[in-house]
Amino acid sequence: MEIRTNNFLEIFHRTKKKIFNFVLRMTYDRMLSEDIVQNVYLKLFESMDKIESASSVEFWLFTTARNEIYHYYRNKKIHSDKYDYTNLEDVDITSDESIEDIVEKADIRDHLDEQLRFMPMEQKEVFLLKEFGGYSYKEISTILNIDAELVKSRLHKVRKKIINRISRLIN
Numbered sequence: 609m610e611i612r613t614n615n616f617l618e619i620f621h622r623t624k625k626k627i628f629n630f631v632l633r634m635t636y637d638r639m640l641s642e643d644i645v646q647n648v649y650l651k652l653f654e655s656m657d658k659i660e661s662a663s664s665v666e667f668w669l670f671t672t673a674r675n676e677i678y679h680y681y682r683n684k685k686i687h688s689d690k691y692d693y694t695n696l697e698d699v700d701i702t703s704d705e706s707i708e709d710i711v712e713k714a715d716i717r718d719h720l721d722e723q724l725r726f727m728p729m730e731q732k733e734v735f736l737l738k739e740f741g742g743y744s745y746k747e748i749s750t751i752l753n754i755d756a757e758l759v760k761s762r763l764h765k766v767r768k769k770i771i772n773r774i775s776r777l778i779n
Contacts, residue, residue, distance in 0.1 A: 616653050619665055624649075626741060627669050633736050634677050636725060644676045670741065670751045674733060723770050731769075734762040 627648060632641040651672055652665075659668055724732050737748045738759075745763075749756040 616649075616656060619652070620649055623666060623669055626666075627673055629740060630670065630733075630736055631673050631677060633721065633724060633740070634674075634729070634733060635680075640680070644673065644680065647676050648673045667747065667751050670737065671753075674752070719774055720770065723773050727766055727769065731762045731766040734759055735766040735770075738763055 624645070628641060628645050631644050631648075632638060635641050635644070648669060652659075652669060655668075659665055724735065727735070733752065734748060737743045737751060738745075741748075743751070745756045745759045748759045752759070
C-alpha cells in the first residue's frame, strides 16, 4: 500500500497543474474544476493497479478529466458557455522578466482565454491538449479516441478562428 501511495503522490505532484489548467480552461469555473480534478485523482488512486504503464498515466488522467467534464454537463443538461468567465491567473514569472513582459503575457493569455471561451468543446479540447499539454496529434487522438486527421482538422479550425478574432481586436 505504501508503494502505491508513494507512486500516486509522485504522479499527483507531477501532473496536477496540467490537469487542473486543462479542466479550468474547459469549464471556466474554478470550483467546478477543483471538484472534477479531485474526482479524477480519486479515480486514479482507485485504478492504479489497473493502469499498465507509467507512460500511460497522463493519457489516462486527461481522458478521465475529459470524461468527467462531459459527465457533469450531461447530468446537468447545460452547456459550458453558460458559465461566467473566470480570469485565469496562470502566468509563469521568472526573475529575468520585466513587469511589461509579464503584463503583456497576461494580456495575451486573457485574450486567448476569451476566444477559447466561445469555441465548441471539441475544438477547444484539441487546442488545449496541443498547445498547453504539448501532446502530438497521435497522442491527442488516443486521449480523445478520434482519428489523428480529425485532430489536425479541429486544431486548424481553432487556430484560424483565434487568429481571425484576435486580429480584429488589434486592428
